[in-house]
Amino acid sequence: MRELKYAILGLVNRKPYTGYDISREFGDLVMSNFWHARHSQIYPELQRLTEEGCVEFDVTVQGQKMEKKCYHITDKGHREFMEWLNTDEELGFTPKDVFRLRSYFADGLERAEYVQLLKSQLEKHSAKEKYLSDSMQSSFQERPAVGTAQLGDYMVLEGAIMRERTYMEWLEKCLSYYL
């Protein structure tokens, strides 16, 4: 499905990016809530997108000699991105979740062992939820207007917080069964 292609095109559609910048974007607070790719996947994909004529780059020099490639989208790339963007897809498989897999087999554990695992997961999700909520608070005084890129950030962050809270609720429910 070439999803990485569209994740990259989506960014480059907004403004020019270097491979390094794309890599950082995938690691940042907002995007990491629904996408991730390492630089070893990004650089080859940028080469492929260049060959396909979906992006082009300008070489700029930073300091004395360090070169960087700044990629921008082409008309072709823009058309293909817009077509992908307005696609209504089927749900597909639920993503893998190792902790749910473990929970499914939890009858093999001692009660106290599984309780310990649940508490540990709860702490981790709680820390993540707090981090996301704090970022939401400090980044947004109010909800951004429709049509702005900021509304995308806002919606995704909100969705991530809701997801973490629900995961915590589920862990607490499981915990209650075992106590």
Next chain:
Amino acid sequence: MRELKYAILGLVNRKPYTGYDISREFGDLVMSNFWHARHSQIYPELQRLTEEGCVEFDVTVQGQKMEKKCYHITDKGHREFMEWLNTDEELGFTPKDVFRLRSYFADGLERAEYVQLLKSQLEKHSAKEKYLSDSMQSSFQERPAVGTAQLGDYMVLEGAIMRERTYMEWLEKCLSYYL
């Protein structure tokens, strides 16, 4: 991390399975909420587990000549599974979500286009939630006891329903911003 290994060992730890049965289990109502693998991945993994001495199989004949391999766990397999089961892992990356990726870039769409996508997703998640809830209702009169395999089914199903409801809530919230 060899997670497929442990997903398979977890099943075979309960009772003997053929590759075909494992394949069906991954596709069923409960397991498909947190794990999936196709037969083309399962058969080679069963071979590898046999080589490693984690499982063994007996060949039985169905009907006139159709052979099937019934795998059971070994002591080594059991020990390795138990060690994995009681492991407290870090959270790791949030799984990829194509619809959230699209939503992140939704500012590129016409209002009506994104609204249409949201409504369509909502329908799909709603249908899934209904299916899961109905199954939960018909499968469980009451909550199974701690220590039974059925409690694993119950917890996972409950978690999946909660996840679907939260996804729907998020979609409705996004929709409200665009209306």
Next chain:
DNA sequence: GAGTACATGTAATTAGTTACATGATTGA
């Protein structure tokens, strides 16, 4: 006799991770 489900595999490709490899810039 036909169609569906049972049953087991391999081959080719794509996606993603980990490790290897190198070098420049910036700020303390």
Next chain:
DNA sequence: TCAATCATGTAACTAATTACATGTACTC
């Protein structure tokens, strides 16, 4: 000058999907 960050790539490997390939058993 040292450390962190910027910057770009490739190689080897693991995970997963799609397609190829074959044949049996059961039910209508």
